[in-house]
Amino acid sequence: MSSLIKFHPQSSELLQYAKGDEKRPATTEPVVVPQLLVGGTTKAAEDLSAFLRLSPNLLIGTPGRLAELLSSPYVKAPSSSFEVLVMDEADRLLDLGFSQELTRILGYLPKQRRTGLFSASLSEAVERLITVGLLYPHKITVRVKSLKDGGIIQERKTPMSLQMSYLVTPASHKIAALCQLLEKLEPRPSRSIVFFSTCYAVKYFARVLHGILPGFSTVSLHGKLEPQVREKNFERFVNATSPTVLLTTDIAARGLDIPQVDLVVQHDPPTDTKVFIHRCGRAGRAGRRGMAVVMLQPGREEGYVQLLDVRQTPITPLEKPAISVTDAEAEAVSAKIRAQAQADREIFQLAQRAFVSWARSYIEHQATSIFRVSDLDWVDLAKGYGLVELPKMPEVKGIDRSLGLGIDTESIPFKDKVREKKRLAELEKWKQEKAARDAARANGDSASTKRKSNEAWSGKQEQEDTKVARREKKRRKREAQRLGQMTEKEREEQRKLEDLIEEVRKRNAAEASTAAKAGGGGDDDFEGFDD
Structure with missing residues (x-):
């Protein structure tokens, strides 16, 4: 029986196809020996081993894993046995960015073959593929027609x-x-x-x-x-x-x-x-x-x-x-959902993530003239999700995040006792650190407290130090490149200029030190320019 390959853009759609586990029997009757090729479920080496063991004549898979298998020197698709290539959901294959994999697959297969592209809708990318990748293409369209009022026949896509x-x-x-x-x-x-x-x-x-x-x-x-x-x-x-x-x-x-x-x-x-x-x-x-x-x-x-x-x-x-x-x-349903969130902090946190992810998806909607974020009622949306409080988002700035419910979200526990114990320990540690910062701030050590707080929570000070080091490194590199492009005479003049600047700095520093000793070093005394 001639070989046939069918592939699909998503692995979950392939799980319903049969999987063969026996080598193709020696018989003159047509026998189908399939092999499923899906990335993430098995390793590529295991698929290759199964291919050599089973000798399948029907490959069903996703583009990436199929291209990986065909690239092996042990796998060949000779024109004498290979006949049919089927691309299911062809427009989706190209929309998902499988163009390179498709090109690789077509390169491994003989040009003398039958190729079928199936899709409920054809995009411009599919039309280009038909023009470039197929010989003598034929298009078959299945339409549904219905009779509207007035005897008008209308085409339907469903x-x-x-x-x-x-x-x-x-x-x-x-x-x-x-x-x-x-x-x-x-x-x-x-x-x-x-x-x-x-x-x-x-x-x-x-x-x-x-x-x-x-x-x-x-x-x-x-x-x-x-x-x-x-x-x-x-x-x-x-x-x-x-x-x-x-x-x-x-x-x-x-x-x-x-x-x-x-x-x-x-x-x-x-x-x-x-x-x-x-x-x-x-x-x-x-x-x-x-x-x-x-x-x-x-x-x-x-x-x-x-x-x-x-x-x-x-x-x-x-x-x-x-x-x-x-x-x-509607409120009764929302109350049932909120009750679950109040009983388990895991559900409460999941609700926050779900709502934020929905908001991002809505913002990215292609029909922006219809689906506009500025028209949304965030409080009503929060009720639809059964939220205990609105998450921190720029879009909800100025809105009462508590939704008027007055629920203390900090006290919502995890049902998992281990997670709840860990959360309480982290919460107690945070309260102690906050109390220490407040005490230091009350004693006038606000600058050092702020610096310590930033270091503990966000690492901004370390990031700033890294940025300064990088800027200094780039400055030295640019200076070295500039000096390398100078003539010997220009470099000599540059050294004299730097020596003069250094001498002025030392003189200014000495005068400032003398003035400080004589006048007490007031805060308003001018101490010269720092480079």
């Missing part, structure tokens, strides 16, 4: 079985609205996916949503998890027999063929608008009915609907099931 809607709701109501959606949707969704913008947000909500979502278990999937943990969580979600919600980032927006996903909720609209359609596409696959809902804050964010319509991705207001969250219901 299947008719997928309902795409939006819900306008304040940030503080989003989690409560998610709970209502899961509870009211008929039939009850067995598998749901909720997208967040950052890994820390996924990690945080995976901790605090236990017991808040009505009768649903949660599974997290994001890029900061170890590959083995991602694989375990992915399989746990796919094989779940009870209603389960997958909390994830855009790592699950492409390539994952998860069966029976009924609902996709975008808690945060994607930074890249092209990702929107890929997120929605996790539901409504293979003719199965599905729903995708994006949550938008009132005001300027509602312009996201018009932006998607321009990009031929129309969405409609969510009407069924009807979602109506009161302020009291």
Whole structure:
């Protein structure tokens, strides 16, 4: 059987493919012997050893590890046996900066081959790759057409079985609205996916949503998890027999063929608008009915609907099931989350990191005319995250960081007794050092106390000393270069000038010393210029 290579930009999407563990059998019948090549899960030497042992005819992998394997002198792709190259999510491959790896891979492969590029959207980079890297390219486009009012036929980028809607709701109501959606949707969704913008947000909500979502278990999937943990969580979600919600980032927006996903909720609209359609596409696959809902804050964010319509991705207001969250219901959810943060300092710290990471992601949004930081209600956002207090950020300057809750965050303990004991010891040490600094300052030794404080906490004095040493070194180097470019006569004149300057300094110092002895050395006496 001819050899075939298929590769994908992200390792998590490859975990569902079969892994071969036996050498290709000697038979005249077509037999598929696959090998999975993913960086981070196995070492390159182990992959090479498996390749030589199994003699696979189907390689499935990420670009980096595949290029590394093909570069080995023990691996060859002769034109007599190699036939097919498949690039899944081709536009994403180039967006992630795999251009060099793709060039290396194409260089190792014979030019006489069949190459397939698959993607739900084609970028300009893919078009360039088609022009430069393919012979006799043919483009096949699959479109969905629907009949609008008035008998107008409109092309769609999503299947008719997928309902795409939006819900306008304040940030503080989003989690409560998610709970209502899961509870009211008929039939009850067995598998749901909720997208967040950052890994820390996924990690945080995976901790605090236990017991808040009505009768649903949660599974997290994001890029900061170890590959083995991602694989375990992915399989746990796919094989779940009870209603389960997958909390994830855009790592699950492409390539994952998860069966029976009924609902996709975008808690945060994607930074890249092209990702929107890929997120929605996790539901409504293979003719199965599905729903995708994006949550938008009132005001300027509602312009996201018009932006998607321009990009031929129309969405409609969510009407069924009807979602109506009161302020009291939203506050009840926030209170449950805050209670968890007050009981465990680890959750409190995680909430701070998650909120800061979300703010950074929002600032980097590509549609800056719609998603503007200046329009945000930070207090309302903090309620949506169930924060005990706002983190220190330039954007929240002038806002009451305590949110009017009056919670002493310094007293929030760690549930882990070892961590709490260490924290209390460090806190006591800090209080003692602060008391010593205050006492020294009261005795008039504020300058030395400040210098000592800076050295202990930030190392600024050491950094300044290093900078001074570097500047002096550069000055001596420039001086040496300047002297090296002088003639002998110019160097002699330079030495005479330096001797004259030194003589003047000594005379000024002697006169200043004499004047100090005669007049008592007042602070206002002029002591000459220092170089």
